[in-house]
Amino acid sequence: MKFFVDTADVDAIAELNDLGMVDGVTTNPSLILKSGRDILEVTKEIADMVSGPVSAEVVALKADEMIAEGRKLAQIADNIAVKVPLTWDGLKACNVLTNDGHMVNVTLCFSGNQALLAAKAGATFISPFIGRLDDINLDGMQLIADIRQIYDNYDFETEILAASIRSVNHAFEAARIGSDVMTAPPDVIKKMAQHPLTDKGLDAFLKDWEKTGQKIL
Numbered sequence: 001m002k003f004f005v006d007t008a009d010v011d012a013i014a015e016l017n018d019l020g021m022v023d024g025v026t027t028n029p030s031l032i033l034k035s036g037r038d039i040l041e042v043t044k045e046i047a048d049m050v051s052g053p054v055s056a057e058v059v060a061l062k063a064d065e066m067i068a069e070g071r072k073l074a075q076i077a078d079n080i081a082v083k084v085p086l087t088w089d090g091l092k093a094c095n096v097l098t099n100d101g102h103m104v105n106v107t108l109c110f111s112g113n114q115a116l117l118a119a120k121a122g123a124t125f126i127s128p129f130i131g132r133l134d135d136i137n138l139d140g141m142q143l144i145a146d147i148r149q150i151y152d153n154y155d156f157e158t159e160i161l162a163a164s165i166r167s168v169n170h171a172f173e174a175a176r177i178g179s180d181v182m183t184a185p186p187d188v189i190k191k192m193a194q195h196p197l198t199d200k201g202l203d204a205f206l207k208d209w210e211k212t213g214q215k216i217l
């Protein structure tokens with residue numbers, strides 16, 4: 001599974017990127033606001049840092065304006081994926097931008113039918129939002145499983161980008177189901193390394209090591 005980092009915080013991206021953990025980055029208008037940076041500037045900085053796709057989201061609602069915004073965002077760097085919302089206009093924009101040769105990430109997906117339409121429109125990525133479905137007592141992970149089945153039934157090439165990942169369990173389940181990509185906040189990715197038995201075992205090993213009186217270096 002590819003790991004995208006869901007943030008516009010360049011320092012956090014750099015830390016994970018140095019570990020070889022970053023296959024791409026996703027941003028959205030809320031994350032740009034949180035960064036306090038100019039969208040074009042910060043997106044360029046991120047796109048120069050990572051080699052994989054960097055999603056930058058349009059904010060227009062009409063297809064022709066989305067296409068214009070998408071073309072401008074795509075000029076930032078070769079690895080920009082234009083993010084469009086899963087609306088009828090967003091699907092139109094997806095189709096045109098895909099035919100332009102751009103990567104397109106269709107976002108705010110909450111149903112299997114929406115994912116089917118995005119694939120038909122030629123999306124590079126579909127972003128089903130797990131956490132936001134869980135927030136309203138629906139099963140976000142079931143949506144990932146449903147889309148996996150639909151795409152596999154027809155060999156669609158659109159990649160499932162599990163989004164709105166809020167916990168390490170979300171990450172694990174998305175991987176188990178076979179999501180192609182997940183995008184998660186940096187702290188969730190770092191928490192995936194944690195296990196209490198790892199800490200307990202390490203503590204015991206270090207105590208015994210101290211008793212040996214030896215040194216490696």
Ligand code: E4P
Nearest residue numbers: 006026027028131163164165
């Ligand atoms: C995905 O591309 C979105 O940026 C993100 O995953 C949304 O997550 P949230 O629901 O936690 O805001």
